[in-house]
Amino acid sequence: MPSTVETLPIGSGDDIVRVRQKVRVRATEVKLSLVDQTKLITAASELARNALDYGKGGHADIETITAPTPGVRITFRDKGPGIADIKMALTDGYTTGNGLGHGLGGARRLVDDFTIDSSVGLGTTVVIARWKR
Amino acid sequence: MDTIPILKIGRALLVTIQVDMHDELAARLQDDLTNRIVECQARGVLIDISALEIVDSFIGRMLANIASVSRLLDADTVVVGMRPEVAITLVELGLGLPGVKTALNAERGLALIGGVSRHRDMDDAVDG
Secondary structure: OOOOEEEEEEOOHHHHHHHHHHHHHHHHHOOOOHHHHHHHHHHHHHHHHHHHHOOOOEEEEEEEEOOOOOEEEEEEEEOOOOOOOHHHHOOOOOOOOOOOOOHHHHHHHOOOEEEEEEEOOOEEEEEEEEEOO | OOOOOEEEEOOEEEEEOOOOOOHHHHHHHHHHHHHHHHHHOOOEEEEEOOOOOOOOHHHHHHHHHHHHHHHHOOOEEEEEOOOHHHHHHHHHHOOOOOOOEEEOOHHHHHHHOOOHHHHHHHHHHHHO
């Protein structure tokens, strides 16, 4: 079965709700445990909000992977100002906005795979995945 | 426009969050609750989140803000009904919700608010 990718816009608070709902559907399809589903959806919610608040909006690509290990992968892309110091941004308590600063570092702890790629002035791409165990 | 109903039980206010919160709804709930605490001279606020499938840092911040504001207005906030998987996720996220009291269910939450009935009895005594 080929993997299917669905792209959702992130331009408003309602879009974040839609991203969460779609991620839940995918996570249920690949039969992630309830705790794993909850962690993945929460991470997706944090990253979608980051894209909206700091990245001036963007997109989320939600992908179901069936083999070799079933899982869900989500790519968040924004064309915001980018992050100059990623290491710093991943530190708990760090924030440039009004958040608690748990967004990036917290989201990383909730998933199995986490990669971040950011260029100042060009935007940020974060890829996360959670696999069935 | 969506609003979240706030029920008055004795000197406590009960809020049940059942929908996916978005920014405006969260802001309105904080405003409405703050006004109702003063209006009703509430001693406590009970927030039932048993219907919430996730609590992210946005909702966590909303709960912490409500608890801080109500504390300044002499009311305790108790968050009740958190799902186990939500608790696990919140801790891993790094959000232990300091300053927010929790109880497993609404009944225990009401008891934690400090005897709603006790406050009512005291008022009755004054009134009578």
